Amino acid sequence: MFVIADLPPAEQERVVCSIIAAVKYELPANIVLAVAGQEGGKPGQWMKNKNGTYDVGPMQFNTGYLADLSKYGITAQDVEKSGCYSYELAAWRIRSHVLSDKGDLWTRVANYHSRTPQHNAIYRQKIMQRAIKWADWLNERFSTYNVSQEAVTNNGKGTAIPESKAISTAEGKTQASRQEPTSNRARSPAQTSYTPRTITAKQQ
Numbered sequence: 001m002f003v004i005a006d007l008p009p010a011e012q013e014r015v016v017c018s019i020i021a022a023v024k025y026e027l028p029a030n031i032v033l034a035v036a037g038q039e040g041g042k043p044g045q046w047m048k049n050k051n052g053t054y055d056v057g058p059m060q061f062n063t064g065y066l067a068d069l070s071k072y073g074i075t076a077q078d079v080e081k082s083g084c085y086s087y088e089l090a091a092w093r094i095r096s097h098v099l100s101d102k103g104d105l106w107t108r109v110a111n112y113h114s115r116t117p118q119h120n121a122i123y124r125q126k127i128m129q130r131a132i133k134w135a136d137w138l139n140e141r142f143s144t145y146n147v148s149q150e151a152v153t154n155n156g157k158g159t160a161i162p163e164s165k166a167i168s169t170a171e172g173k174t175q176a177s178r179q180e181p182t183s184n185r186a187r188s189p190a191q192t193s194y195t196p197r198t199i200t201a202k203q204q
Contacts, residue, residue: 004141014058017084021091027098029138031109032091034130035059038113038123039090043082056080059090 007015018036022029039060041047047055053063057080066076079086094112101108110124 006141013082013084014087017087018091020084021087024088025091025095027091027095028131029142030131030134031127032087032094033134033138034127035090035094035109035112036087037130037134038126044080046076046080057086058082059086061086061089 003012004015014036015033018032019029021027022032036059039058041055041058041060043058045057045060047060049055049062054076055062056066056076059079061076061079063076066074066079074089079089090112094109097108097111098105101111106124106128107120109127110120113123114120
């Protein structure tokens with residue numbers, strides 16, 4: 001895993017893993033960072049809800065949703081741990097919402113939290129505010145590629161990038177592979193090819 005020098009140690013995993021997941025699943029990096037910041041979970045964390053379910057790990061996956069992923073061999077124990085797996089699974093889920101759901105981009109992203117209009121609207125506003133701040137942060141540190149929102153919500157009919165894109169630092173390179181998030185036991189559904197944004201670190 002690469003390191004971003006101006007981030008405090010406590011934020012390294014969340015930010016670095018969010019960027020890696022965004023590149024891997026061809027999502028706007030600022031959106032994945034915004035969702036990760038809004039969820040604000042920690043490794044090993046289980047937050048109990050009023051309905052008896054739990055929100056688990058760094059990306060606060062609900063145990064009810066995880067039950068639907070059990071057919072792929074994915075468990076709560078997979079997403080409660082530290083490391084990038086939970087961020088990659090979250091990016092895969094966000095991508096699915098963006099490609100398949102109705103509404104504008106931000107409503108689709110907010111479906112990660114809830115499809116209930118009232119809850120979705122509140123989350124949507126918070127994500128938009130966070131995404132603006134992260135976009136500025138990314139633009140100061142990375143070379144970014146942007147396409148229109150129409151391309152984001154139009155199944156990839158926008159600017160394309162090479163099949164694999166590296167995130168490079170002075171210390172080395174991390175290659176962004178094209179794999180679905182899975183546990184060690186299973187694979188999840190196939191990707192499609194849309195590319196709203198990817199990033200590469202500025203060379204020192």
